[in-house]
Amino acid sequence: MAKMVINGGKRLSGSVTIGGAKNSTVAIIPATILSDTPVTLDSVPKIKDVYNLMDMLHDMGVASDFQKDVLKIDPTNIHLTPLPHGKVTSLRASYYFMGSLLGRFGKAVVGFPGGDDIGPRPIDQHIKGFKALGAVVSENKNSIVIEAPNGLHGARIFLDMVSVGATINIILAAVRAKGVTIIENAAKEPEIIDLATFLNNMGAKIRGAGTQTIRIIGVASLKATNAHTIIPDRIEAGTYLSLAAAVGDGVLVQNIIAEHLDAFLAKLQELGVNLDVREDSIFVYPNSQLSGVKVKTSPYPGFATDLQQPLTPLMLLADSCSTIVDTIYPKRTRHIPELIKMGASIKVIDGTIQVNHTDKLIGAEVNAEEIRGGAALMVAALMAEGTTVIHQAENIMRGYDRVIEKLTNLKADVTYNGTELI
Structure with missing residues (x-):
């Protein structure tokens, strides 16, 4: 099992180019x-x-x-x-x-x-x-x-x-x-x-x-x-936008088709994220005051099920409760116990994920049991104080193009010990 090790609590900046979908x-x-x-x-x-x-x-x-x-x-x-x-x-x-x-x-x-x-x-x-x-x-x-x-x-x-x-x-x-x-x-x-x-x-x-x-x-x-x-990957784009909003000091996300992300961008702006949507890129400004939102996944052009998990850590920064209802895959909650290990105030009640304001996350050993849940843990690890070890990190490599290189270019402190792709 491969491991991704992230020393979190660092502000990220620069640019990242999204790969093919x-x-x-x-x-x-x-x-x-x-x-x-x-x-x-x-x-x-x-x-x-x-x-x-x-x-x-x-x-x-x-x-x-x-x-x-x-x-x-x-x-x-x-x-x-x-x-x-x-x-x-x-x-x-x-x-x-x-x-x-x-x-x-x-x-x-x-x-x-x-x-x-x-x-x-x-x-x-x-x-x-x-x-x-x-x-x-x-x-x-x-x-x-x-x-x-x-x-x-x-x-x-x-x-x-x-x-x-x-x-x-x-x-x-x-x-x-x-x-x-x-x-x-x-x-x-x-x-x-x-x-x-x-x-x-x-x-x-x-x-x-x-x-x-x-x-x-x-x-x-x-x-x-x-x-x-191949068209740009809207799920990878949404993940980096969430990451940039959570720990960015100004991040440019390039190679984006913004209309593919309409529902997601609407929720970011409802959260209070300050975005500059350009022709084929989006600049994410540093953020401070965020408010809770309600997310309900649905088939395109609705909010993508693959983006509810990468967005979850950002919701922890909001000053009020957020909720997520995944109508596509209601059991897509395996990342929740892992986030709780890091100190997240989050729970599942009757199929609804409740995300409460969390003052800080602490590094921990967690498991990436699938691609998008792994992405959520990756974002949370970048937010957290101390070191997070993400086990089964090969699952993240299944869905994210050259992720270690891209995070490093954004000034993240991240290493990967697997023989899988980096």
């Missing part, structure tokens, strides 16, 4: 196997999930090369192979290979997906979509077997609940199916627009991404001609 990248990498030609991706974040996906590509005979922030993938010699349970359980987004393999070969055998333990995340809507497209779905030990013996065909699919994963997986399966597919009650996240842009630039015919109705006309083949640049 993790949630776009982990969908687009599986999508590359739908191409009949090599693919180049720019602004790819240096995170553990990228390397895990590259390992899975290697198992299928797909060559890849990752230098700086450019990832080159050559799927021309791909062969159909089951993706083993062990590797697939390393990250949730591995389930996107279900849709892309089904679209490419008409068959997929994929282990049950893993990822962070933040409560139930069923894939029934994914399966519903695959069946509507003509697939037969069964289980074999620890794997899901999806086959389309007569090929995939277009269909009208209404999602019973808004699901980013199901929307993406159905797009991946339908983009090379025969006929027209219409996804209703689709998720609207910017990462879905990014995926559709990538596929359309290769010859796909996808319209309506970013709205609740997506229309896909299947095509026979996809061919990449130009490099695709």
Whole structure:
């Protein structure tokens, strides 16, 4: 288990540049196997999930090369192979290979997906979509077997609940199916627009991404001609904005699409954070007087579930109580006991997180049991007096691009002892 050690209580300043969106990248990498030609991706974040996906590509005979922030993938010699349970359980987004393999070969055998333990995340809507497209779905030990013996065909699919994963997986399966597919009650996240842009630039015919109705006309083949640049990571951006508001003496957060963060920025300003929102960056001024807010997560364009945890330490500085209700993942509370170890006045009552004013945090030994909870502990450690040791810090590396380098550039006192990415 890797450790991140932070000597807190220091004011941070300078600038930080946000990397490519993790949630776009982990969908687009599986999508590359739908191409009949090599693919180049720019602004790819240096995170553990990228390397895990590259390992899975290697198992299928797909060559890849990752230098700086450019990832080159050559799927021309791909062969159909089951993706083993062990590797697939390393990250949730591995389930996107279900849709892309089904679209490419008409068959997929994929282990049950893993990822962070933040409560139930069923894939029934994914399966519903695959069946509507003509697939037969069964289980074999620890794997899901999806086959389309007569090929995939277009269909009208209404999602019973808004699901980013199901929307993406159905797009991946339908983009090379025969006929027209219409996804209703689709998720609207910017990462879905990014995926559709990538596929359309290769010859796909996808319209309506970013709205609740997506229309896909299947095509026979996809061919990449130009490099695709991944959009900036709005969750990484929100994390650094929270960090800057909590311990910053003036921090510039660069490479931001502000409209992707509208709900989050509104809450920062309601808290009392002084922001200067610019064309592609945001400057966070030093803050003193903050007031409590109420946060309720919801599908995009609402407040993102992935940002409730990184925002929590900042709420401890407010002069009144704040509350958080996560309607997406109500059990996303594993960071709360760890913050309490550091002296935070915080508790969960009937599914609502209550965050009370806390005069100071004290360094402690804590556990980062998942990505965003780890980010919350990282922000809290920077706020705290003394030394905080974050165990299982490899989970933070799964979601945050070059985080040690970026924190150090902001004058944080932070070290990392793992063999994972820094």
